[in-house]
Amino acid sequence: MLIFIVKTNLMIFLVLVSLTVYLCCFFFVQVVRARLEERGICVKDVRLNGSAASHVLHQENGLGYKDLDLIFGVSLKDDQAFRLVKDVVLDCLLDFLPAGVSKERITALTLKEAYVQKLVKVCNDTDRWSLISLSNNMGKNVELKFVDSLRRQFEFSVDSFQICLDSLLLFDRCSETPMSESFHPTVIGESVYGDFQEAMDHLCQRTIATRSPEEIRGGGLLKYCHLLVRGFTASSEADMKQMQRYMCSRFFIDFPDIGEQQRKLEAYLQNHFAGMEHKRYECLMTLHHVVNESTVCLMSHERRQTLSLISMLGLKVLAEQNAIPTVTNVTCYYQPAPYVQDINFSNYYIAHVQAPQITHCSNSYQTWLPCS
Numbered sequence: 573m574l575i576f577i578v579k580t581n582l583m584i585f586l587v588l589v590s591l592t593v594y595l596c597c598f599f600f601v602q603v604v605r606a607r608l609e610e611r612g613i614c615v616k617d618v619r620l621n622g623s624a625a626s627h628v629l630h631q632e633n634g635l636g637y638k639d640l641d642l643i644f645g646v647s648l649k650d651d652q653a654f655r656l657v658k659d660v661v662l663d664c665l666l667d668f669l670p671a672g673v674s675k676e677r678i679t680a681l682t683l684k685e686a687y688v689q690k691l692v693k694v695c696n697d698t699d700r701w702s703l704i705s706l707s708n709n710m711g712k713n714v715e716l717k718f719v720d721s722l723r724r725q726f727e728f729s730v731d732s733f734q735i736c737l738d739s740l741l742l743f744d745r746c747s748e749t750p751m752s753e754s755f756h757p758t759v760i761g762e763s764v765y766g767d768f769q770e771a772m773d774h775l776c777q778r779t780i781a782t783r784s785p786e787e788i789r790g791g792g793l794l795k796y797c798h799l800l801v802r803g804f805t806a807s808s809e810a811d812m813k814q815m816q817r818y819m820c821s822r823f824f825i826d827f828p829d830i831g832e833q834q835r836k837l838e839a840y841l842q843n844h845f846a847g848m849e850h851k852r853y854e855c856l857m858t859l860h861h862v863v864n865e866s867t868v869c870l871m872s873h874e875r876r877q878t879l880s881l882i883s884m885l886g887l888k889v890l891a892e893q894n895a896i897p898t899v900t901n902v903t904c905y906y907q908p909a910p911y912v913q914d915i916n917f918s919n920y921y922i923a924h925v926q927a928p929q930i931t932h933c934s935n936s937y938q939t940w941l942p943c944s
Contacts, residue, residue: 790826
């Protein structure tokens with residue numbers, strides 16, 4: 573156990589936490605940091621970020637954590653620095669391969685295809701950072717974010733926490749005595765939301781709050797619906813309506829095409845509901861309700877098309893769970909066999925059954941998505 577001393581606005585909070593949130597990647601972080609400094613990239617600090625940090629500070633928050641999100645504070649002056657960071661991480665991966673693996677025949681491309689789930693580079697006037705997400709089929713992914721500058725580091729106050737791990741990393745290098753409950757370094761945490769105590773209250777009381785909701789990117793709408801499904805609520809009706817309008821507008825700005833919307837929704841459901849598949853349908857119906865209620869930036873046919881997409885994905889989720897309710901006019905698409913040449917042949921039929929029993933989805937929309 574460790575005592576985290578969290579300082580903000582001259583206040584100190586003592587929190588007992590478990591070491592399990594970082595032990596699985598502790599040594600890898602040590603090696604990455606050392607290699608970066610050997611190659612001339614100074615690491616200002618290493619922080620545990622987002623839902624993992626929230627879980628450390630308050631394990632009963634109802635959110636859990638999806639990945640281990642680690643931030644390395646570095647200087648990324650040019651493209652060469654971005655490439656160097658990527659090369660260092662891949663080199664470190666090579667060193668962590670099991671004994672007996674022939675490393676000479678493994679290229680950087682092979683490592684990337686095998687272990688890197690996501691590789692992101694952002695370089696503009698306000699944001700300079702890169703993300704390397706290392707996949708782990710047996711547990712939490714390890715997300716390494718190398719940040720020079722980042723205008724906004726959080727979506728909502730409950731995921732705005734960061735815990736500086738430098739004292740832990742230094743302790744391992746300098747102390748010959750192992751850590752224990754009575755002998756350990758002090759770790760400092762903070763909230764980039766601004767007010768640590770207010771953010772902690774939101775986390776403990778399961779309150780959805782944010783600052784400047786117009787700055788939240790399109791994926792924030794899905795995170796908002798996810799929080800609602802997890803039992804979080806907005807602090808007030810006015811705040812809720814304002815957040816929903818901004819987030820719906822930004823979602824359709826970032827994902828204007830129906831194909832992009834489908835890919836984003838499917839990826840979010842896949843990545844954020846592992847072990848909680850039964851919550852996927854509830855999240856989709858919550859999203860359907862929010863989009864239907866708060867979208868003001870779309871033409872009516874575009875809005876209907878998105879709502880139809882969400883309903884279709886909801887039925888797909890129910891089918892995967894063998895829990896499809898009775899619905900009216902279920903449109904069943906399928907691909908005809910190659911030998912079907914009759915020009916009068918129709919590749920769909922409409923099954924007329926009883927009325928739907930779907931929460932938040934009582935309206936019937938006539939706009940069909942193309943069969944693709």
